[in-house]
Amino acid sequence: MFETLFQLLSELPPDGRALLLPSECIPMATLRRDASLLAQHSQLPKGCRIALCGLSPLKLIKAVIAFDGTVNVMLLLPASMDARTTNQLIQSSHCTHRIDALLDEPESIASLLNLPLRDEAPTRWLLASSGTTGTPKLIEHTLASLCRSVKRDTVCGSEFVWGLLYDPCRFAGMQVVLQALLSTSGLCVSESMDFDTQITGFIANKVNALSATPSLWRRLLMDGRIAELPLRQITLGGETVDQNILDALKHAFPVARVIHIYASTEVGTGFSVHDGFAGFPANWIDSVIAPLPLRVREDGHLLVKPWILPGGKEILDRVDADGYLDTQDLVRVEGDRVFFLGRASGAINVGGNKVNPEEIECCIREVEGVYDVRVYAKKNSIMGQIVAAEVVSAIEVEPEPLRKSIQRHCRSHLENWQVPVFISFVTALKETSSGKRERLPV
Amino acid sequence: MRETIIAIMSSIADDSDLHLKSELHDQDVLLECGLDSLGFAILVAHLEEEFGYDPFSLMDQPYYPRTFGEFVAIYQKYAP
Numbered sequence: 001m002f003e004t005l006f007q008l009l010s011e012l013p014p015d016g017r018a019l020l021l022p023s024e025c026i027p028m029a030t031l032r033r034d035a036s037l038l039a040q041h042s043q044l045p046k047g048c049r050i051a052l053c054g055l056s057p058l059k060l061i062k063a064v065i066a067f068d069g070t071v072n073v074m075l076l077l078p079a080s081m082d083a084r085t086t087n088q089l090i091q092s093s094h095c096t097h098r099i100d101a102l103l104d105e106p107e108s109i110a111s112l113l114n115l116p117l118r119d120e121a122p123t124r125w126l127l128a129s130s131g132t133t134g135t136p137k138l139i140e141h142t143l144a145s146l147c148r149s150v151k152r153d154t155v156c157g158s159e160f161v162w163g164l165l166y167d168p169c170r171f172a173g174m175q176v177v178l179q180a181l182l183s184t185s186g187l188c189v190s191e192s193m194d195f196d197t198q199i200t201g202f203i204a205n206k207v208n209a210l211s212a213t214p215s216l217w218r219r220l221l222m223d224g225r226i227a228e229l230p231l232r233q234i235t236l237g238g239e240t241v242d243q244n245i246l247d248a249l250k251h252a253f254p255v256a257r258v259i260h261i262y263a264s265t266e267v268g269t270g271f272s273v274h275d276g277f278a279g280f281p282a283n284w285i286d287s288v289i290a291p292l293p294l295r296v297r298e299d300g301h302l303l304v305k306p307w308i309l310p311g312g313k314e315i316l317d318r319v320d321a322d323g324y325l326d327t328q329d330l331v332r333v334e335g336d337r338v339f340f341l342g343r344a345s346g347a348i349n350v351g352g353n354k355v356n357p358e359e360i361e362c363c364i365r366e367v368e369g370v371y372d373v374r375v376y377a378k379k380n381s382i383m384g385q386i387v388a389a390e391v392v393s394a395i396e397v398e399p400e401p402l403r404k405s406i407q408r409h410c411r412s413h414l415e416n417w418q419v420p421v422f423i424s425f426v427t428a429l430k431e432t433s434s435g436k437r438e439r440l441p442v
Numbered sequence: 443m444r445e446t447i448i449a450i451m452s453s454i455a456d457d458s459d460l461h462l463k464s465e466l467h468d469q470d471v472l473l474e475c476g477l478d479s480l481g482f483a484i485l486v487a488h489l490e491e492e493f494g495y496d497p498f499s500l501m502d503q504p505y506y507p508r509t510f511g512e513f514v515a516i517y518q519k520y521a522p
């Protein structure tokens with residue numbers, strides 16, 4: 001028998017803090033009542049497959065409490081997703097009902113198609129992978145897999161007030177939501193994902209625990225207003241964490257516990273590092289003291305043996321004979337530390353937004369005068385990485401006008417963070433010994 | 443140096459369809475000058491090309507500036 005999110009919350013004190021809005025505190029009993037009313041009003045047939053589209057953080061939290069355990073599939077789609085991708089994902093997940101931002105209104109629920117009901121089983125949560133372009137991958141979870149690394153200590157939890165900076169439709173955001181709710185910490189949410197509204201709410205509610213990407217932490221430090229927050233828990237993840245940002249946070253918040261998390265789509269939350277240093281201890285490799293079994297392959301790929309291995313052919317192809325999964329993250333062992341270098345695929349992480357270099361190369365090749373191009377990551381102190389390109393051009397073409405044409409073309413076809421910041425002209429492109437395009441970050 | 447920084451900020455704003463404040467003063471909050479986080483990332487990258495150093499990677503005690511004046515001062519302090 002599985003437990004639903006509603007049941008887990010029912011075991012917690014009814015007067016405990018659940019959600020904190022800028023001017024109001026919603027206790028656990030009220031949140032459960034609202035979720036229960038929503039479940040009744042929506043009249044969704046048991047076993048249906050729902051798409052929650054572009055709900056505000058507050059409405060999304062109520063909806064997942066209302067529908068977990070009742071519906072067969074729950075697809076969480078952020079407001080920032082474009083309509084075409086949203087429709088594509090709803091279709092490919094065979095959703096029977098679509099629930100949009102109005103939520104409380106009956107007309108916000110549209111029945112899409114009828115599917116035979118399935119046996120009762122835990123709700124399958126479908127979360128979209130973040131930041132990539134094209135159609136995002138959907139990652140399947142259950143409440144149990146989402147809660148695997150959530151600490152449910154209400155005594156310790158009651159000392160914290162979490163702020164929600166991430167979109168709760170994403171894995172990292174839902175981790176914050178579940179951590180805060182299940183340990184009765186209180187979660188400061190706003191009606192929108194607007195940065196200023198979020199910060200104002202955090203200050204009003206004296207938030208003391210926050211989770212964000214390194215780039216977002218740099219932005220918070222530059223903004224300065226978080227200096228007012230009595231932060232005790234600082235979590236970083238979603239991008240490679242460098243020593244600078246760890247030191248800057250430790251300096252700004254000397255009493256805070258600063259941890260960085262290694263997580264991936266396939267592994268979920270892999271491990272967290274608490275010692276204040278970038279990377280992780282080298283003595284975790286092939287050792288029982290590691291949070292989970294870790295290996296570094298000869299070619300620098302980090303291998304992990306997750307507690308629960310996700311299914312699918314793509315994943316199985318990446319598992320070796322000993323059950324270790326190739327994370328496709330490149331690492332380097334330096335003395336007693338292991339440092340992350342980037343993705344083996346060359347994927348670039350611009351402040352948490354992932355860029356596929358091949359896609360940018362395709363776009364640049366469309367420009368007249370371009371023979372060939374290599375797109376790669378360049379290290380950056382503010383966003384972690386930015387996009388750079390090396391172009392081989394036709395001999396007769398002047399570099400400066402071509403640079404401008406490439407930038408213009410990229411700006412009209414790509415997102416801002418995908419447009420190469422640097423374009424240099426070379427006579428030939430570097431390749432690795434195996435003939436692949438060299439993609440290590442510089 | 444201040445003029446070079448402003449000139450590069452202005453060119454990034456133009457390229458990214460952002461609106462930079464017409465006049466920048468030392469006390470102006472950096473994130474309210476008109477560039478977004480990505481804009482500052484691009485600025486720091488271009489300034490590294492221009493001046494040959496990135497002060498944020500040179501600091502013993504990392505510090506992120508809040509105002510335009512602090513930003514310029516960091517570049518002046520770490521100039522080789």
